[in-house]
Amino acid sequence: MAPNALFWDVDTQQDFMDEDGRLAVPGAQEIVPNLEKLTNFAAERGIPIVASGDAHAPDDPEFEEFGRHCVAGTLGAEKISATRQEKCPALDRSVLPEFVNGLMGGTLGQILIQKQELDVFTVPMAEEVLARLKPEHVYVYGVATEYCVRATVLGLRERGYEATVIRDAIRGIDPDDTAEALEEMKEAGADLADTDEVLSALG
Numbered sequence: 001m002a003p004n005a006l007f008w009d010v011d012t013q014q015d016f017m018d019e020d021g022r023l024a025v026p027g028a029q030e031i032v033p034n035l036e037k038l039t040n041f042a043a044e045r046g047i048p049i050v051a052s053g054d055a056h057a058p059d060d061p062e063f064e065e066f067g068r069h070c071v072a073g074t075l076g077a078e079k080i081s082a083t084r085q086e087k088c089p090a091l092d093r094s095v096l097p098e099f100v101n102g103l104m105g106g107t108l109g110q111i112l113i114q115k116q117e118l119d120v121f122t123v124p125m126a127e128e129v130l131a132r133l134k135p136e137h138v139y140v141y142g143v144a145t146e147y148c149v150r151a152t153v154l155g156l157r158e159r160g161y162e163a164t165v166i167r168d169a170i171r172g173i174d175p176d177d178t179a180e181a182l183e184e185m186k187e188a189g190a191d192l193a194d195t196d197e198v199l200s201a202l203g
C-alpha cells in the first residue's frame, strides 16, 4: 500500500546544523526540537522518511562557491542525532527495491540518498524511489531553505507530488533569499505549515 505521508528530510548534517559546522546555517539549532519531533513521530506512526545528504569528494568543484563541507566519510557529513533513526542506510541501485519495500512494509524507517549537487533530483534514484512509493503527500524539512529545500520542493512539484514545507523546521542562510524561496515554493503549489499543525493533521 502506498503511504499517505512521506517525510523528506533535507541535508540535516553536522556541517550545516552544528554551530561550529563547516557551512553552519545560522540559527539551525533552533529547529532541532521540531526535527526531533518529526523524526520520532514518523517512527511511532510508521511514516517513511527519505533523507538527502551531501556526500562530497575532497576536491568537489562546489567548494569553490561554498567552501569545503560534508566530505563523504567525515563527521561533518553525518546526520545529526535528532534526525537519525537507528537505521539510516544509504541507498544504492542494487538495494533500491528492497529498501522501498522495507519503507512500505515498516521494517525500515529511513533511507539516505547521497548527492553531490544542491538538487537531490540530480540523483536519478530520487525519482525512482518516489515513483515506487507513490506517496499522497510529501512533507519537507531541513536546510538550507533557499538552496536544497527549495530544489527539493520545486522538484517534487514539477513531478506532480503534493508537498508541504514545514516552515518551523527549515532554516535559510540569507533572510531575503529565504523569503523569496518560500514565495517561489508557494507559487509552485506547495503548502506551508508548522510542525504541530502537520502532526495534528496526521493524527
Ligand SMILES: [Zn+2]
Pocket: 054, 056, 062, 069, 070, 116, 117, 118
Ligand atoms: Zn554541498
